[in-house]
């Protein structure tokens with residue numbers, strides 16, 4: 673069913689169409705750039721009222737891989753200026769601080785607890801949404817956001833602010849759910865990325881390209897890494913088969929951690945054989 677809606681695509685301006693992925697979930701999808709918008713009224717989360725924290729062990733692997741990717745993008749010198757959007761408890765920023773860089777962070781949530789003491793003292797931390805913050809211009813070598821841009825109210829403003837806050841040759845790095853992942857087609861409304869009610873959009877490679885170029889970026893590269901959101905397929909299957917009854921989502925289930933630990937390696941194997949299943953879009957854009 674592909675009814676045209678009144679909504680226009682926030683990336684390319686085309687008319688969005690309805691995409692009924694299950695009996696009780698309709699997404700809006702752009703027929704031109706495949707950008708997806710999610711309205712909770714039409715596709716509820718069936719679960720938590722809040723964003724998830726993830727599961728410890730697999731989060732560590734993810735953080736290590738992400739740090740590796742970021743380190744590969746950084747110029748080889750000390751005292752880089754680094755900004756993280758949505759720094760959470762500040763694990764990654766603390767590591768950059770320890771390496772001798774100057775770090776700033778933005779956190780709109782209520783995760784002010786458990787922030788590393790040194791980071792609180794030596795980092796420049798903002799507690800608000802990025803849309804509301806005045807950032808210094810031409811300041812940063814790197815700005816990154818790990819699973820952030822699917823939540824923000826206005827990605828145009830966010831990308832523009834990033835562009836202006838970067839130095840020449842500065843880089844932005846984002847990870848975000850991939851709206852073109854076949855996991856969404858396979859798991860439908862049980863796709864774990866739909867469990868978070870604050871996921872309001874899923875970018876496609878094309879839509880994020882359009883929006884970043886609109887903000888001024890001239891070099892935009894996207895990819896689909898297999899190492900992010902490691903337990904997504906297993907958690908999606910749990911959601912699929914348990915009917916998603918949990919108040920705090922699938923991670924609340926008693927056996928979830930064990931099931932994740934046992935089956936995730938198989939899911940990752942399938943992902944590496946069949947990359948269209950990968951749930952994440954990796955985005956690297958440069959200010960030239």
Ligand SMILES: [Zn+2]
Nearest residue numbers: 681684702705
């Ligand atoms: Zn579009």
